[in-house]
Amino acid sequence: MASAELMDYDKALELFEPVLGFEVHVELNTKTKMFCGCANEFGSGANTNTCPTCLGLPGGLPQVNKKAIESSIRLGLALGCEIAEHSRFARKNYFYPDTAKNFQTSQYDDPICHDGSITIELESGRLVTVEIERAHMEDDAGKLTHMGGATGRIQGADYSLVDYNRGGVPLVEIVTQMIEGAEHDAPEIGKTYVAAIREIAKALGVSNARMEEGNVRCDANVSLRPRGSNVLGTRTETKNVNSLRSVERAVRYEIQRQAAVLHAGGTITQETRHWHEDTGRTSAGRPKSDADDYRYFPEPDLLPMAPSRAWVEELRLTLPEPPAARRKRLQAAWGFVNLEFQDVVNSDLLDAVEATVAAGASAQAARKWWTGEIARLANVAGVAADSLVTPVQLAALIKLVEAGTLTDRLARQVLEGVIAGEGTPAEVVESRGLAVVSDDGPLIAAIDAALLGQPDVLAKIRDGKVQAAGAVIGAVMKAMRGQADAARVRELVLERAATIE
Amino acid sequence: MSEITAEQVAHLAHLARIDLSPLEITDLTHDLGQIVDSIAKVSEVATADTPATSHPMPLTNVFRDDVVVPSLTVEQALSGAPDRAGDKFRVPAILDEE
Numbered sequence A: 001m002a003s004a005e006l007m008d009y010d011k012a013l014e015l016f017e018p019v020l021g022f023e024v025h026v027e028l029n030t031k032t033k034m035f036c037g038c039a040n041e042f043g044s045g046a047n048t049n050t051c052p053t054c055l056g057l058p059g060g061l062p063q064v065n066k067k068a069i070e071s072s073i074r075l076g077l078a079l080g081c082e083i084a085e086h087s088r089f090a091r092k093n094y095f096y097p098d099t100a101k102n103f104q105t106s107q108y109d110d111p112i113c114h115d116g117s118i119t120i121e122l123e124s125g126r127l128v129t130v131e132i133e134r135a136h137m138e139d140d141a142g143k144l145t146h147m148g149g150a151t152g153r154i155q156g157a158d159y160s161l162v163d164y165n166r167g168g169v170p171l172v173e174i175v176t177q178m179i180e181g182a183e184h185d186a187p188e189i190g191k192t193y194v195a196a197i198r199e200i201a202k203a204l205g206v207s208n209a210r211m212e213e214g215n216v217r218c219d220a221n222v223s224l225r226p227r228g229s230n231v232l233g234t235r236t237e238t239k240n241v242n243s244l245r246s247v248e249r250a251v252r253y254e255i256q257r258q259a260a261v262l263h264a265g266g267t268i269t270q271e272t273r274h275w276h277e278d279t280g281r282t283s284a285g286r287p288k289s290d291a292d293d294y295r296y297f298p299e300p301d302l303l304p305m306a307p308s309r310a311w312v313e314e315l316r317l318t319l320p321e322p323p324a325a326r327r328k329r330l331q332a333a334w335g336f337v338n339l340e341f342q343d344v345v346n347s348d349l350l351d352a353v354e355a356t357v358a359a360g361a362s363a364q365a366a367r368k369w370w371t372g373e374i375a376r377l378a379n380v381a382g383v384a385a386d387s388l389v390t391p392v393q394l395a396a397l398i399k400l401v402e403a404g405t406l407t408d409r410l411a412r413q414v415l416e417g418v419i420a421g422e423g424t425p426a427e428v429v430e431s432r433g434l435a436v437v438s439d440d441g442p443l444i445a446a447i448d449a450a451l452l453g454q455p456d457v458l459a460k461i462r463d464g465k466v467q468a469a470g471a472v473i474g475a476v477m478k479a480m481r482g483q484a485d486a487a488r489v490r491e492l493v494l495e496r497a498a499t500i501e
Numbered sequence B: 001m002s003e004i005t006a007e008q009v010a011h012l013a014h015l016a017r018i019d020l021s022p023l024e025i026t027d028l029t030h031d032l033g034q035i036v037d038s039i040a041k042v043s044e045v046a047t048a049d050t051p052a053t054s055h056p057m058p059l060t061n062v063f064r065d066d067v068v069v070p071s072l073t074v075e076q077a078l079s080g081a082p083d084r085a086g087d088k089f090r091v092p093a094i095l096d097e098e
Helices: A009-015 A066-078 A183-204 A244-263 A309-316 A323-334 A338-346 A350-358 A363-381 A391-402 A408-419 A425-432 A440-453 A455-462 A466-479 A486-499 B006-015 B022-045 B074-078
Strands: A016-027 A090-093 A103-106 A113-121 A127-139 A143-147 A159-163 A170-176 A216-226 A236-241 A271-276 A281-287 B088-092
Touching (some): A009 A183, A009 A244, A016 A244, A066 A127, A066 A170, A103 A127, A113 A183, A113 A323, A183 A216, A183 A244, A216 A244, A244 A271, A244 A281, A323 A338, A323 A350, A323 A363, A350 A391, A363 A391, A363 A408, A391 A408, A408 A425, A440 A455, A440 A466, A455 A486
Antiparallel strands (some): A016 A170, A090 A103, A113 A127, A127 A170, A143 A159, A159 B088, A271 A281
């Protein structure tokens, strides 16, 4: 009964004003965990990267990872934040099996970064400044697998399994101020904001920033207030919305759902909600209650931090060009229209195209190959496009096409060879014998054969009906198995048609 | 006299997952009340220009370098676990049946 459950989006916006807030967790890509020297990596088997500290065993003592502090400060600076002169960790106490210590080491009243803002640009060109309340450090939880239920979800599970490899990995949690005035753009603001955070984290190199791998995770807070009211509505917090598209959908869904509840005279429960990617809906999680009495207190095992102003300024000098400014610069330099440029950005191929241009290719050719053939092959293989070939290899391939050594069709075969690990483009051309035949001898023989085989076409060409040559060109290209330059074939066909006996 | 109540103690005990008997709750309500009163006396002495102290040592910025050190083996990590399944810790169902 979707109609009763959700109000039409436009009607919801007519009756209510949405108020948003986001909490984005960025997983740092340090070599080790936040408070111990266990490797910050996955994939070498469950519970292979644990120690008494990250397992919360007696005697374990935390030690702060300097690189994680550095990354947090750089991230804070890139978000326009103040860096606290005094900052400390706090224990957030709660019992849950993914947290072996029975508390999360987080920050409470002295976060490392506070009071920043970033300005995002929506597709309409509207600029929205999102104020950032704080960005604080904390450690991640382990990974739970729920067993025995039909759905793999926690509901109905008989028991759960825990892998603590992720337990203790450093996170920065970025918390926005309340975002008012979003209006119809609310879902797009959510998506664009999270994309901007992801892009900044990636540009800084402080995180792998892959949402699909959980390096960036978003909790979206949504509340509605009736038009004309200045009292905030009750908010819900939708957890772990883990793709940009899901952020957009989850915000829209909550606006429509809450509007339907409120309009029918109901009330919104302040609660955590879970986003379900498959159905595009949220469902109620636990209500906010006693369970949120976390009894924060300063972490007694860790000393306070006082980042020196000199260190902060030194780190400020390491900040890269802001991603939004870089995008504007590159689009202008490459002369791409918006659609072409968006295609590159949305495919996450900006770095790849930039590196390919730097390696000597034209921007248009680099764009065409990355977003075309390479993206297609990557899609088939289910991998990232930039994992298939290097920008240097692609630039070399493009040069071969531009020099006339390869046609596009042959270049695609060379690309396959490069991806298959057969060597550089030049080596693949050599080993597969794929170069365009430039000696006209075999070509002229093929053209003569084709012309004599189609006397009616030959007659038409001689009558000046040049477009009839297409049939002959096709036959020649076929005979040459594609290893001929079509423009040259056309030239020779017209030439031979005039002279052939 | 402090305002610690038996309800607060019971609530705290629940949050800390400590199973207290009614007698223990009564005793702890009394004991915690005395502790709160004692700390209140310190507050009387501390003037506005005394900063709150969370750590007694005048040390800051104690960091370690981002260098990997060997972890426990999986067997060591799981050796204290009440239950396991393969290389993972096994825990009881998290949600109660509704």
